[in-house]
Amino acid sequence: MEKAIPDIYKPGEIETKWQKIWEKNKTFQVDLKKAKKPYYNLMMFPYPSAEGLHVGNMYAFTGSDIWGRFMRMHGFDVFEPIGLDGFGIHSENYALKVGRHPALQAKRSEENFYRQLRLIGNQFSWDNHLETYDPEYYRWTQWIFVQMFKAGLAYRGKAAVNWCPSCRTVLADEQVIEGKCERCESRVQTKNLEQWFFKITKYADRLLENTEKIDWSEKVLLAQKNWIGKKEGINITYQVVRDNKALLDEKKKPLTVTCFTTRPDTNFGATFVVLAPEHPLVDQITSKYNKKTVGSYITQALKKSKAERITEATSKSGVFTGSYCINQLTHKKMPIWVSDFVLMEFGSGAVVGVPGHDLRDFQFAKKFALPIIRVVVGLDGDRSSIKKESQVQEKSGTMINSGFLNAMDIRKATKKIMDYIEKKGWGRRTVFYHLRDWLISRQRYWGPPIPMVYCKKCGCQPVAEKDLPVLLPQVKDWRPKGTGRGPLAELKDWIKTSCSRCHGVAERETDIIDNFVDSAWYFLRYPSSRVRPCQGSDPNEIPWDSRLTKKWLPVDMYIGGAEHSVLHLLYSRFLTMAFKDLGLLDFEEPFTKFRAHGLIIKAGVKMSKSKGNIVTPDEYIKKHGADTLRCYLMFIGPLASGGDFRDAGMAGMFRFLARVYRLCQKEFRLAPHLPISQNPKQQISKEELYWQHRTIKRVTEGIRRLKYNVSLAALMEYVNYLQNCQKASQKSLEILVCLLAPFAPHLTEEIWFKIKSRNNAQNPQNRHSETSTTKSFCHSGIDPESVKIKFKNNNSVHNQPWLKYDTKYLKQQKVEVVIQVNGKVRDRLQASINQAQNQVVISSLCQKSAKIQTYIKGKKIKKEIFIKGRLMNLVV
Numbered sequence: 001m002e003k004a005i006p007d008i009y010k011p012g013e014i015e016t017k018w019q020k021i022w023e024k025n026k027t028f029q030v031d032l033k034k035a036k037k038p039y040y041n042l043m044m045f046p047y048p049s050a051e052g053l054h055v056g057n058m059y060a061f062t063g064s065d066i067w068g069r070f071m072r073m074h075g076f077d078v079f080e081p082i083g084l085d086g087f088g089i090h091s092e093n094y095a096l097k098v099g100r101h102p103a104l105q106a107k108r109s110e111e112n113f114y115r116q117l118r119l120i121g122n123q124f125s126w127d128n129h130l131e132t133y134d135p136e137y138y139r140w141t142q143w144i145f146v147q148m149f150k151a152g153l154a155y156r157g158k159a160a161v162n163w164c165p166s167c168r169t170v171l172a173d174e175q176v177i178e179g180k181c182e183r184c185e186s187r188v189q190t191k192n193l194e195q196w197f198f199k200i201t202k203y204a205d206r207l208l209e210n211t212e213k214i215d216w217s218e219k220v221l222l223a224q225k226n227w228i229g230k231k232e233g234i235n236i237t238y239q240v241v242r243d244n245k246a247l248l249d250e251k252k253k254p255l256t257v258t259c260f261t262t263r264p265d266t267n268f269g270a271t272f273v274v275l276a277p278e279h280p281l282v283d284q285i286t287s288k289y290n291k292k293t294v295g296s297y298i299t300q301a302l303k304k305s306k307a308e309r310i311t312e313a314t315s316k317s318g319v320f321t322g323s324y325c326i327n328q329l330t331h332k333k334m335p336i337w338v339s340d341f342v343l344m345e346f347g348s349g350a351v352v353g354v355p356g357h358d359l360r361d362f363q364f365a366k367k368f369a370l371p372i373i374r375v376v377v378g379l380d381g382d383r384s385s386i387k388k389e390s391q392v393q394e395k396s397g398t399m400i401n402s403g404f405l406n407a408m409d410i411r412k413a414t415k416k417i418m419d420y421i422e423k424k425g426w427g428r429r430t431v432f433y434h435l436r437d438w439l440i441s442r443q444r445y446w447g448p449p450i451p452m453v454y455c456k457k458c459g460c461q462p463v464a465e466k467d468l469p470v471l472l473p474q475v476k477d478w479r480p481k482g483t484g485r486g487p488l489a490e491l492k493d494w495i496k497t498s499c500s501r502c503h504g505v506a507e508r509e510t511d512i513i514d515n516f517v518d519s520a521w522y523f524l525r526y527p528s529s530r531v532r533p534c535q536g537s538d539p540n541e542i543p544w545d546s547r548l549t550k551k552w553l554p555v556d557m558y559i560g561g562a563e564h565s566v567l568h569l570l571y572s573r574f575l576t577m578a579f580k581d582l583g584l585l586d587f588e589e590p591f592t593k594f595r596a597h598g599l600i601i602k603a604g605v606k607m608s609k610s611k612g613n614i615v616t617p618d619e620y621i622k623k624h625g626a627d628t629l630r631c632y633l634m635f636i637g638p639l640a641s642g643g644d645f646r647d648a649g650m651a652g653m654f655r656f657l658a659r660v661y662r663l664c665q666k667e668f669r670l671a672p673h674l675p676i677s678q679n680p681k682q683q684i685s686k687e688e689l690y691w692q693h694r695t696i697k698r699v700t701e702g703i704r705r706l707k708y709n710v711s712l713a714a715l716m717e718y719v720n721y722l723q724n725c726q727k728a729s730q731k732s733l734e735i736l737v738c739l740l741a742p743f744a745p746h747l748t749e750e751i752w753f754k755i756k757s758r759n760n761a762q763n764p765q766n767r768h769s770e771t772s773t774t775k776s777f778c779h780s781g782i783d784p785e786s787v788k789i790k791f792k793n794n795n796s797v798h799n800q801p802w803l804k805y806d807t808k809y810l811k812q813q814k815v816e817v818v819i820q821v822n823g824k825v826r827d828r829l830q831a832s833i834n835q836a837q838n839q840v841v842i843s844s845l846c847q848k849s850a851k852i853q854t855y856i857k858g859k860k861i862k863k864e865i866f867i868k869g870r871l872m873n874l875v876v
């Protein structure tokens with residue numbers, strides 16, 4: 001018997017075995033229709049490419065899975081789906097790199113990704129997987145496009161758009177990060193092109209207001225608020241003069257410049273005006289003497305990135321145009337300059353400079369010796385340095401040097417001057433949003449064709465719903481062309497079609513839909529992904545089953561990357577709102593709770609395919625097991641923080657799990673025929689109770705706060721205690737296994753199964769299964785076939801109720817510490833459980849004991865032998 005019990009932890013065997021059993025038994029597949037307490041636990045589906053899943057992805061998935069398992073143990077029917085965001089530029093760029101057709105590559109990636117996703121031990125609802133390139137899925141992406149078009153929320157229009165020269169396509173504003181393409185990091189260019197847009201700006205206010213109502217990571221909400229960038233201010237229009245004469249345009253009308261300002265209260269302090277280099281009036285305003293310098297300045301300025309232009313860190317540059325604006329309030333002439341710190345796409349592309357109260361204006365005025373006038377003094381004392389003062393955004397202050405505004409508070413002054421300017425007809429109140437409409441057309445191959453046709457008679461028409469999907473045609477030459485049109489534009493036969501309205505000759509749109517549209521609604525599809533309505537039979541069909549949707553949505557918890565703050569996370573909110581308005585949903589916020597996880601860093605930078613520093617989980621799983629890797633990743637720090645991936649810590653985590661395994665094995669060996677159920681009166685010491693409840697509390701709180709590292713630390717301390725304690729009760733071990741279950745799902749299932757099988761074997765009523773169970777208990781490699789019969793899903797450790805703690809056990813219990821001198825018991829001290837763990841504390845308590853003093857007085861203590869929690873032997 002003794003030898004038959006394996007005490008070496010072999011994760012490879014255990015994990016493969018349980019993965020097979022769980023999948024066969026559909027242990028984690030919820031019954032979507034019958035579930036009583038639905039809980040939708042979502043994680044961001046990955047962009048697959050054949051390099052595969054890396055440990056950065058796994059970090060996010062494990063973090064989300066632990067949450068899902070925690071909720072499962074709280075009695076919820078947890079739906080945890082997974083799929084692949086496999087259409088789009090990410091996958092296509094990879095296909096380009098390896099020189100394989102994206103459709104073929106997709107098959108390979110799918111296989112590899114799903115293989116890896118099966119290794120990591122998540123409780124995925126595999127039956128509901130979806131892939132965005134599946135025609136059954138993108139049929140609905142196209143359907144959504146058509147609905148948006150019909151509702152006036154999708155339109156084609158000409159605009160200055162971002163063009164990535166290396167990806168050879170346009171990009172949405174959100175895909176341009178500090179002037180560079182989100183995918184390939186090439187510097188993006190501006191082109192004037194006609195493109196397809198979704199009207200997200202119509203929802204700007206609602207997207208902003210609802211941020212107050214959703215329970216999301218603060219930094220993501222802040223990023224969204226800033227991106228929407230609502231600014232209330234006023235457009236002030238100034239007359240342009242040169243040589244003291246009003247400048248006239250071609251139509252002999254006086255030329256004017258309009259400046260957007262959020263601080264009109266400071267307008268008595270305005271001393272100059274600055275135009276963006278792209279401003280359409282620059283040419284007319286510049287005098288012929290200044291033409292040359294202005295021209296060459298603009299050429300230089302346009303080479304800079306937006307980020308470079310607006311930074312406060314660099315010194316300002318600029319040129320004078322030769323003309324002036326008249327400040328109506330002071331009748332002073334304000335020189336008109338051109339400078340690149342003013343952006344054309346913000347406000348009106350022109351700024352009225354108030355160097356006393358704006359840092360960049362101040363830097364500009366200093367550089368070009370323009371007058372600086374102060375018009376506000378702070379309430380909290382006069383700050384002598386203008387520079388310092390202008391750095392802080394003024395929230396309060398009192399007006400000076402400002403005529404009728406003097407002595408007013410800035411808020412009141414702002415309102416007063418706005419009324420005044422509007423009354424005089426010098427300007428109009430206005431609200432500016434940073435958010436632009438969402439550009440969704442792409443000149444690429446790997447995506448859903450935009451389901452529109454151009455008819456000479458009827459104009460631009462959507463493809464009839466019954467004719468969806470418009471299948472992506474198989475083409476040989478799928479590479480991006482760079483001509484401003486995508487590869488589909490070459491397919492003359494495919495383009496030729498008939499108009500959905502007049503049935504006359506029409507041509508297909510050849511751009512495809514951006515993959516951020518694919519991913520902006522996938523969570524709505526998951527519960528309905530196996531509901532396959534037969535195509536075209538019902539004109540009222542929608543992409544999701546309304547009963548399932550009512551039951552499962554909105555998503556209860558979404559955990560994912562903050563880098564999607566103004567991309568996927570904003571787009572999903574927008575589409576959900578639009579669907580609600582179209583009567584397709586009855587809620588308007590898709591994710592009730594969202595938590596951002598941190599990033600995994602390797603060699604100082606974010607782990608990502610583009611950085612070439614990815615580590616795949618496979619090798620670690622092979623060596624140490626998925627459970628070890630899961631725990632290792634979660635132990636790095638709080639989930640929100642991410643951290644460094646160093647494999648040095650991996651072995652330590654493996655040893656911890658092996659210790660758990662051995663500890664449980666040891667307990668079986670000590671009393672193989674005496675299960676706790678037959679000895680219910682086994683005394684559990686106060687100390688043991690304290691440890692049990694303290695651990696339950698700390699693990700629970702750690703998970704709640706997504707500080708899984710704290711939970712794991714508590715479990716490690718608990719294991720230390722259980723190892724030191726002479727004989728831990730089975731109850732203590734069961735607690736350990738249940739609390740560790742969300743982190744190490746395979747190992748805990750294995751131990752749990754053994755504990756339960758043994759109890760059953762010793763229960764006479766279960767004689768029948770005794771032999772086979774004992775047999776399987778004795779040999780580590782249980783045949784999954786034989787286990788399947790005996791393993792019932794409700795016996796899974798993952799279906800046990802989450803443990804509750806009782807604070808009454810958490811009061812500092814006193815324990816007795818035996819004090820010996822030279823091996824003879826001389827005193828017994830009462831100490832708190834924590835004190836009893838600490839040698840220094842116990843040592844000093846010994847010094848205070850009168851009894852002990854009589855034995856050690858005048859003698860030198862040569863050695864202290866300390867056994868945590870129980871004994872101190874002083875050798876004198």
Ligand code: ANZ
Pocket residue numbers: 231260261262263264266276341342343344345346347348349350351352353354356357358
């Ligand atoms: C006068 C003024 C006085 C301004 C003052 C600010 C402080 P914030 O500051 O983020 O709310 N602005 C307007 N159009 C611009 C453009 N195209 N490029 C760069 N800057 C521009 O943004 C509003 C302020 O940004 C506006 O208010 C304007 O400067 C500047 F004590 O006008 B302010």
Ligand code: ZN
Pocket residue numbers: 164165166167168181182183184185186
């Ligand atoms: Zn690019």
